[in-house]
Amino acid sequence: MDTPTRYQPLRLRRSLLSVPAGNARALEKSSSLACDGVIFDLEDSVAPEKKAAAREALKRHFAGLQRASAQERIIRVNAFSGPEGQHDLAAVLACGPDAVLVPKVSGPQDIRAVADWLGDQGADESLRLWAMIETPAAILNLAEIAEVGRTSGGRLDCFVLGLNDLRLATGIADIPGRPFLVPLLMQALVAARAAGLDVIDSVFNGFTDLEPFAAECEQGRQMGFDGKMLIHPAQIEPANRAYGVSAAALADAAAIAAAFALPENEGKGAINLDGRMVELLHLDQAKRLLAKADLIEKKESST
Ligand SMILES: CC(C)(COP(=O)(O)OP(=O)(O)OC[C@H]1O[C@@H](n2cnc3c(N)ncnc32)[C@H](O)[C@@H]1OP(=O)(O)O)[C@@H](O)C(=O)NCCC(=O)NCCSC(=O)C[C@H](O)C(=O)O
Numbered sequence: 001m002d003t004p005t006r007y008q009p010l011r012l013r014r015s016l017l018s019v020p021a022g023n024a025r026a027l028e029k030s031s032s033l034a035c036d037g038v039i040f041d042l043e044d045s046v047a048p049e050k051k052a053a054a055r056e057a058l059k060r061h062f063a064g065l066q067r068a069s070a071q072e073r074i075i076r077v078n079a080f081s082g083p084e085g086q087h088d089l090a091a092v093l094a095c096g097p098d099a100v101l102v103p104k105v106s107g108p109q110d111i112r113a114v115a116d117w118l119g120d121q122g123a124d125e126s127l128r129l130w131a132m133i134e135t136p137a138a139i140l141n142l143a144e145i146a147e148v149g150r151t152s153g154g155r156l157d158c159f160v161l162g163l164n165d166l167r168l169a170t171g172i173a174d175i176p177g178r179p180f181l182v183p184l185l186m187q188a189l190v191a192a193r194a195a196g197l198d199v200i201d202s203v204f205n206g207f208t209d210l211e212p213f214a215a216e217c218e219q220g221r222q223m224g225f226d227g228k229m230l231i232h233p234a235q236i237e238p239a240n241r242a243y244g245v246s247a248a249a250l251a252d253a254a255a256i257a258a259a260f261a262l263p264e265n266e267g268k269g270a271i272n273l274d275g276r277m278v279e280l281l282h283l284d285q286a287k288r289l290l291a292k293a294d295l296i297e298k299k300e301s302s303t
């Protein structure tokens with residue numbers, strides 16, 4: 001695998017709210033919320049006997065949406081190998097979201113199967129695939145799963161961690177700070193980055209406990225995640241804050257850009273900025289952060 005030198009094109013993915021497709025009130029509410037993306041869920045939040053009705057509700061919901069949106073739209077389908085998988089994908093084609101989130105991926109074959117099916121149906125090339133990393137097998141196969149994004153029509157662009165399923169399958173305890181899960185989260189993050197993918201931290205179940213939730217967002221940001229999957233509107237603001245751009249980070253990025261723009265630093269690869277070495281890679285990082293701040297500002301002023 002050749003290592004990409006760049007991340008994905010910059011997109012705001014600070015807050016991705018899961019909305020059960022069978023919950024009419026939540027569907028209706030979702031478009032007006034400040035989350036960067038909505039994950040319309042046909043999988044675990046929908047009871048087996050309600051799957052068909054949820055697909056129909058989702059189709060009606062998408063039919064009423066404006067095409068252009070500040071929110072990214074993702075549909076989480078059921079496993080392709082199960083009884084609902086192909087029905088869900090047919091609903092995806094009818095709805096026209098930005099991406100399909102494939103659950104319980106265990107290896108590259110799970111992504112390939114969906115990519116091949118979409119290709120056979122003539123799905124638009126812009127339709128992306130996201131992978132839920134939530135099984136022990138997925139952790140063992142992270143590099144192969146990430147790599148399949150480039151070989152199977154290039155649709156894969158994001159990993160989403162699913163710690164409820166991973167804890168269930170492994171027995172790892174749900175304790176503050178996630179000490180035994182952090183090594184697995186970091187493996188997923190590194191595998192994603194090696195393939196140039198975005199990567200989203202797992203849901204936090206205690207949706208009324210906003211203090212530990214904010215702490216977990218901050219931990220995820222420090223670990224390098226792009227954002228967090230959410231389950232409740234109350235989690236949007238803390239996630240947007242943690243994964244946004246702080247005033248200090250913005251000032252630092254502006255100082256780096258200004259320093260490299262000075263005539264005396266023209267053509268230099270490394271400079272002294274107040275006793276700190278700053279290289280061109282830091283300038284790239286600063287420009288990306290400034291661009292992210294710009295995207296956030298534009299989004300906030302348009303809503
Ligand atoms: C967790 C909930 C079941 C709680 O629901 P409820 O008791 O109704 O919450 P509230 O009364 O506090 O709701 C207040 C208002 O907010 C709306 N609401 C609530 N949740 C959502 C939502 N997700 N999206 C949009 N709107 C939402 C309510 O309708 C109320 O509105 P109003 O009438 O105006 O007052 C519920 O929050 C919920 O179902 N959450 C999502 C569950 C879900 O999607 N689960 C699947 C994702 S989790 C996952 O993927 C795990 C992963 O796979 C893993 O393995 O880890």
Ligand SMILES: [Mg+2]
Nearest residue numbers: 134162164165
């Ligand atoms: Mg799960």
